Amino acid sequence: xxxxxLLRENPEAVKEAFRNRNQNIDVDAILAIxxxxxxxxxxxxxxxxxxxxxxxxxxxxxxxxxxAAELMAKVTAMNVEIAALETQAAEAGANFNEAMLxxxxxxxxxxxxxxxxxxxxxxxKSGEVPVFSFKPRPHWELGExxxxxxxxxxxxxxxSRFVILKKYGAMLSRALINFMANTAVGRGYTEFYPPFLxxxxxxxxxxxxxxxAEQAYKCAEDDLYLIPTSxxxxxxxxxxxxxxxxxxxFKYTGYSACFRREAGTYGKDMKGMIRxxxxxxxxxxxxxxxxxxxxxxxxxxxxxxxxxxxxxLPYRVIQLCTGDMGFASAKTYDIEVCMPGLNCYKxxxxxxNCTDFQARRANIKFKRKGGKGAEFVHTxxxxxxxxxxxxxxxMENYQTDTGDxxxxxxxxxxxxxxxxxxxx
RNA sequence: GGAGAGAUGGCCGAGCGGCUGAAGGCAACCGCCUGCUAAGCGGUUGUACUCCAAAAGGGUACCGAGGGUUCAAAUCCCUCUCUCUCCGCCA
Numbered sequence: 001x002x003x004x005x006l007l008r009e010n011p012e013a014v015k016e017a018f019r020n021r022n023q024n025i026d027v028d029a030i031l032a033i034x035x036x037x038x039x040x041x042x043x044x045x046x047x048x049x050x051x052x053x054x055x056x057x058x059x060x061x062x063x064x065x066x067x068a069a070e071l072m073a074k075v076t077a078m079n080v081e082i083a084a085l086e087t088q089a090a091e092a093g094a095n096f097n098e099a100m101l102x103x104x105x106x107x108x109x110x111x112x113x114x115x116x117x118x119x120x121x122x123x124x125k126s127g128e129v130p131v132f133s134f135k136p137r138p139h140w141e142l143g144e145x146x147x148x149x150x151x152x153x154x155x156x157x158x159x160s161r162f163v164i165l166k167k168y169g170a171m172l173s174r175a176l177i178n179f180m181a182n183t184a185v186g187r188g189y190t191e192f193y194p195p196f197l198x199x200x201x202x203x204x205x206x207x208x209x210x211x212x213a214e215q216a217y218k219c220a221e222d223d224l225y226l227i228p229t230s231x232x233x234x235x236x237x238x239x240x241x242x243x244x245x246x247x248x249x250f251k252y253t254g255y256s257a258c259f260r261r262e263a264g265t266y267g268k269d270m271k272g273m274i275r276x277x278x279x280x281x282x283x284x285x286x287x288x289x290x291x292x293x294x295x296x297x298x299x300x301x302x303x304x305x306x307x308x309x310x311x312x313l314p315y316r317v318i319q320l321c322t323g324d325m326g327f328a329s330a331k332t333y334d335i336e337v338c339m340p341g342l343n344c345y346k347x348x349x350x351x352x353n354c355t356d357f358q359a360r361r362a363n364i365k366f367k368r369k370g371g372k373g374a375e376f377v378h379t380x381x382x383x384x385x386x387x388x389x390x391x392x393x394x395m396e397n398y399q400t401d402t403g404d405x406x407x408x409x410x411x412x413x414x415x416x417x418x419x420x421x422x423x424x
Numbered sequence: 425g426g427a428g429a430g431a432u433g434g435c436c437g438a439g440c441g442g443c444u445g446a447a448g449g450c451a452a453c454c455g456c457c458u459g460c461u462a463a464g465c466g467g468u469u470g471u472a473c474u475c476c477a478a479a480a481g482g483g484u485a486c487c488g489a490g491g492g493u494u495c496a497a498a499u500c501c502c503u504c505u506c507u508c509u510c511c512g513c514c515a
Contacts, residue, residue: 045483059442
């Protein structure tokens with residue numbers, strides 16, 4: 001959520017930010033709602049103040065055993081007006097809140113302006129793209145012939161966009177999770193295993209609701225949502241809390257399954273496990289003081305890159321331009337891994353600084369030593385990494401001419417020392 | 425699932441219809457005092473919203489949440505949530 005004060009005091013900057021995001025948002029309309037809302041609040045409070053004074057006088061009269069009937073009648077009459085104003089104020093307040101909750105974060109000054117993903121500049125490239133003497137196969141072919149994946153039965157049991165991992169596929173996935181989580185812990189992150197079902201309030205705090213409701217799986221009976229990322233429970237770890245400055249930053253990592261409805265993506269990435277309704281992810285998350293958040297974003301990116309480096313997977317880092325950034329983010333780097341079988345790079349991690357956008361929704365503050373009052377923290381999240389896509393990338397990059405898959409050295413300790421996955 | 429107990433400020437804890445944003449204590453901060461430390465003395469210390477160009481200063485709301493009774497609710501009534509204890513069931 002944006003600071004309402006920023007909207008009021010610097011509407012032009014906000015308008016420009018939304019323009020840069022390609023968002024057609026009527027800021028003036030929201031400002032008008034705000035004016036109306038405050039008008040009702042002022043009127044209401046004036047009335048209430050007058051009423052409170054009268055009530056006090058009644059108290060005094062009663063104590064002195066004097067007649068207070070006249071004043072009591074007056075207050076009774078005031079209560080009717082107050083009730084009416086209260087309804088109006090609440091309505092205006094709800095309107096304002098509704099409007100504010102769907103406004104995206106303001107892009108940081110360092111974010112390049114652009115329309116869509118075509119305007120995302122490449123920041124760096126790393127690793128050797130493997131050269132094959134044969135036409136590299138996509139991971140789903142390898143997965144099926146090696147008995148690592150079963151797509152048909154996944155459809156039977158669930159529906160399309162689900163995958164069953166089998167034998168060494170399942171094992172490799174588990175190995176990747178352990179490897180990623182251990183690496184994150186080794187780099188100073190505290191490990192969490194969060195709930196996969198969260199309240200609507202938690203989804204609102206991290207920014208998934210109300211705007212992206214159609215992307216989330218909901219258990220309607222319980223007002224519980226399947227998390228689309230462990231960013232959601234991790235953000236909410238400190239909801240409604242005030243943290244001591246000295247304790248910051250918090251660096252958290254959490255493994256979770258992630259569930260996404262992928263509404264509106266029909267026809268995109270239909271094969272394989274690039275875009276599925278359920279996937280695993282090891283997430284990095286930080287709570288920081290505002291002045292440190294952009295540095296912490298850089299180091300989080302390095303933490304995510306480290307996984308790819310250790311796996312010896314070629315990748316590139318791009319920065320998302322203003323038009324391509326996510327709702328809550330002020331600055332985002334995407335890591336794209338090379339997928340030889342698909343002959344392209346695929347997003348495998350996204351590291352974002354959400355500044356105080358989520359903290360404001362989630363009411364997460366910190367107190368400076370000796371400072372007065374509390375300020376909102378900054379929150380950052382990044383994948384390290386999306387497990388399914390990493391699995392696919394490993395298979396495609398490490399395939400051999402015989403259709404086997406070599407196990408990356410970094411994963412062998414997690415695969416009982418296995419060096420190669422072969423048929424049978 | 426059954427039976428009880430509870431939810432008050434950073435913490436402990438009083439209050440059970442008006443003068444209570446909330447006694448008292450602890451903690452923290454600022455002064456004074458003091459060879460140092462400790463003790464002692466005095467003062468300060470919640471959040472959100474809102475009015476004011478801003479500061480100063482007003483105002484409104486907040487004692488788990490929501491509703492109700494009343495001129496007036498932390499205090500009375502109803503509903504809900506959460507926590508704890510015991511029994512049952514269960515990975």
